[in-house]
Amino acid sequence: MTFDKTIKPMVKKTVFIREKEKGLLRVGELTPDRAAEIEDEDGFVQQLIQRMDGTRTIDQIWADLQSIDSPLTADELSEFISELDSFGLLDNLASAAYNSFSSAELERYKANLNYFTSSSSLAYSPWEMQRRLNRAKITIIGVGTLGSGVLFNLAGLGVENIRIVDFDRVELSNLNRQLLYKEEDIGRRKIDAAMEFIRSFHSRMKLECIPVEIRSTADAENAIAGSDFVVLAADQPSFLLERWVNQACVKLGIPFIGGGVNGVEGQLYTVVPGRTGCLDCNYLNHSRQDEEYLRFLQQYISSGFRMPSTAIAPNYMILTGMACGEAVRLITRTSDMQSEGKVVSIHFETFQTAIKMDFTSPSPDCPTCGHGIGKEPIFRFFRDWEESTNKCKGGV
């Protein structure tokens, strides 16, 4: 194994090392899936690990070890370092990303960076992961229950470029769960209260506010243009908003996550254009697998029934955390997302998760991401529903 001469390996601060028994080191056992055992009869490995503190290149470590009569050749040392790296025990303190951090940033993101060591390596540092988050451009559609929680999660993660799209005002009944807002915000536009929060929380964050109601795919395209990732955290008008955002995201190639709470269950899904199917694939699959589904939608819409919010703060915090965790995985590419191309549910009382629908594979008949023309009854239903909604809006 040949390393870049400039690498300065550092045993991660999250790695706990102990002498399990004489001549045997146990390394990294406090981190899940990270434990390794290394024979160290003469204490040489401990001497080596002490020198991997991020201040020395590999050549300097080797030169330094000669003073204690190292039994390793330079090549053997590289092999050993490579093995430690394969266990995920090392970071490179000479990485360009590390050097781009100010001391205030290192302090602010200290715990984030420690968290990222769970998947970092000499080749991909925690500082690079944090920088990807810092630079990501994320649009949140709706800063109500899910969206307001997502906003302060993203602020804590250090996402510096966020756009929010919302036309709603804060109501007293929001305060059981939309913890971004206070009593004095009642009656204010949510985007104004959100802006005030962000200004006081993170001075480097740029928050762009778009006070519009999305009423078409074109509106959705305008709202999300230039984003790396979209969080769909609004649901009105029912089904239509999801489809408009879905169509816009597929057209512009922007991944998006959406979800909501229904009683004791929460759901999340993620569409990654070009990699998964889309929401219309999901509607198509669902209507083909369940004959009752279209009839349910027709009766639900024609009844005028609107499910009142059943969201309590603890449940939404769980769902919000899951959604933002998925965003972190998508942006940093550290591990697989759980909701990519799937509708994943969580039962808030049992903590059980389940895959409700799978649209991992795009459907060739999908009118949005495939070659379909939308002739299936489910899409005719959506077209009729959209038409009647537009007529109502026009006062007909």
Ligand SMILES: [Zn+2]
């Ligand atoms: Zn599709």
